[in-house]
Amino acid sequence: MSGPGSITGARDECGVFAVYARGEEVAKLCFYGLYALQHRGQESAGIAVSNGTNILVSKEMGLVNQVFSESRLAGMDGHLGIGHVRYSTTGSSTWDNAQPAFKVTPSGSGLALAHNGNLVNTADLARGLGAQGDRCTTDSELLATLLARDADTSLEEAIATTCAQVRGAFSFVVMDEGAIFGARDPHGVRPLVIGRLAGGWVLASETAALDIVGAHLVREVEPGEIVAIDSHGLRSRRYADATPHFCLFEYVYVARPDHRTAETTVYAARRRMGALLAGEAPVDADLVIPVPDSGTAAAGGYAEGSGIPYAEGLTKNRYVGRTFIQPTQSLRQLGIRLKLNPLRDVIAGRRLVVVDDSVVRGNTSRQLVAMLREAGAAEVHLRITAPPIRNPCFYGIDMATRAELIGAGLTVEEIRDFVGADSLAFLSLDALVSTTRRPRASLCRACFDGEYPIPVPGEQRDAGKDVLSRMGPAPA
Numbered sequence: 001m002s003g004p005g006s007i008t009g010a011r012d013e014c015g016v017f018a019v020y021a022r023g024e025e026v027a028k029l030c031f032y033g034l035y036a037l038q039h040r041g042q043e044s045a046g047i048a049v050s051n052g053t054n055i056l057v058s059k060e061m062g063l064v065n066q067v068f069s070e071s072r073l074a075g076m077d078g079h080l081g082i083g084h085v086r087y088s089t090t091g092s093s094t095w096d097n098a099q100p101a102f103k104v105t106p107s108g109s110g111l112a113l114a115h116n117g118n119l120v121n122t123a124d125l126a127r128g129l130g131a132q133g134d135r136c137t138t139d140s141e142l143l144a145t146l147l148a149r150d151a152d153t154s155l156e157e158a159i160a161t162t163c164a165q166v167r168g169a170f171s172f173v174v175m176d177e178g179a180i181f182g183a184r185d186p187h188g189v190r191p192l193v194i195g196r197l198a199g200g201w202v203l204a205s206e207t208a209a210l211d212i213v214g215a216h217l218v219r220e221v222e223p224g225e226i227v228a229i230d231s232h233g234l235r236s237r238r239y240a241d242a243t244p245h246f247c248l249f250e251y252v253y254v255a256r257p258d259h260r261t262a263e264t265t266v267y268a269a270r271r272r273m274g275a276l277l278a279g280e281a282p283v284d285a286d287l288v289i290p291v292p293d294s295g296t297a298a299a300g301g302y303a304e305g306s307g308i309p310y311a312e313g314l315t316k317n318r319y320v321g322r323t324f325i326q327p328t329q330s331l332r333q334l335g336i337r338l339k340l341n342p343l344r345d346v347i348a349g350r351r352l353v354v355v356d357d358s359v360v361r362g363n364t365s366r367q368l369v370a371m372l373r374e375a376g377a378a379e380v381h382l383r384i385t386a387p388p389i390r391n392p393c394f395y396g397i398d399m400a401t402r403a404e405l406i407g408a409g410l411t412v413e414e415i416r417d418f419v420g421a422d423s424l425a426f427l428s429l430d431a432l433v434s435t436t437r438r439p440r441a442s443l444c445r446a447c448f449d450g451e452y453p454i455p456v457p458g459e460q461r462d463a464g465k466d467v468l469s470r471m472g473p474a475p476a
């Protein structure tokens with residue numbers, strides 16, 4: 001699988017962005033911030049801005065640059081704003097579920113929320129809200145409703161109250177007419193970073209969104225922390241002790257390679273994954289090729305570690321993204337060819353090491369191997385930069401149900417047989433963890449080892465779904 005958008009199964013989740021900057025065109029900053037986060041969600045994009053008096057929200061289905069034109073942004077004046085790109089992990093893919101979610105508090109002020117993650121106690125929270133809860137179609141909508149209910153005195157207090165009630169993975173940004181706020185769950189499962197602009201502050205899912213607007217990285221929002229940014233600057237408060245469990249899969253697949261954590265860049269971590277994989281699973285071969293893009297850095301690491309030459313053997317259609325034009329049946333049969341095309345003159349007659357980041361359902365890996373053989377590859381040795389995914393994610397990555405996960409039911413040899421590779425090897429969990437430069441205990445590894453850091457209600461776990469049935473159908 002490789003982003004942006006997935007090639008082999010898991011889907012990205014959401015990206016959030018917020019900015020407070022007097023004298024700047026904040027709608028444009030939000031646009032560019034979201035543009036850098038497009039890989040985290042391609043279904044819808046939205047921006048909310050405030051001029052200190054009114055909040056204006058604009059959102060639509062589609063990619064960021066399909067949704068926002070110069071003229072649409074020109075009508076959005078203000079000095080603070082938030083933005084969101086969405087891939088639906090709860091609720092269906094409709095305009096209503098696009099974010100930012102907007103609510104009016106009982107006293108008539110507004111708030112807009114952009115959320116990344118999945119809550120696990122939505123049923124309880126919705127029950128507590130009564131009829132209002134029944135109308136919520138996503139966990140983000142539910143969060144916004146809870147915040148609006150409690151925001152009469154101060155939105156900051158409402159965030160602290162709400163964060164203490166909700167369970168699950170959440171990194172959100174929220175605004176009222178005069179301030180922006182950011183919060184992370186006590187486990188810090190999903191990322192959120194703080195950046196400094198010459199004239200203000202930025203919050204974003206990944207550091208690439210800071211770079212694109214000229215902000216420099218200050219630090220991460222800490223797990224269990226709320227930051228508030230207004231005309232007085234930035235202030236911080238803690239609503240819970242931090243028990244960090246950052247998503248290991250962000251390093252493998254979700255984040256852009258240029259994302260920086262305190263310990264490493266994702267690029268450097270992926271290089272190390274490839275190098276360690278070369279040591280753990282060597283093979284006699286002629287060429288190492290990546291499945292672009294998220295396999296690219298790791299393939300370089302594998303080539304370096306093994307001494308086998310690196311080459312680009314697959315061309316990716318970079319403009320695929322998410323399309324709303326359904327392919328015809330004959331086009332659908334092309335499957336992976338809509339996204340990747342082999343370079344025959346590179347691979348014909350060669351024994352290939354093919355480096356990819358994960359095998360989710362196995363169907364696309366199978367198509368990939370068949371396509372490489374058709375293009376003349378003499379041997380195809382698949383090397384995966386993570387262990388088999390054996391468990392579903394309940395914290396915001398739409399992988400599959402347990403029944404659909406090929407790693408949940410089959411041995412490595414059975415998976416190899418299914419995908420049709422000459423050999424198949426997965427990176428060990430210990431090696432993968434070491435590439436992050438973080439302690440094992442500070443990472444969520446649940447999709448690999450089944451140790452869920454945040455308890456998941458039985459009915460969700462049993463179904464292997466990351467969606468509560470009352471919140472609408474999961475995306476196909």
Ligand code: SF4
Pocket residue numbers: 189246247248249250392393394395396397444445446447448
């Ligand atoms: S279960 Fe996997 S994908 Fe989900 S948060 Fe944990 S490590 Fe990330």
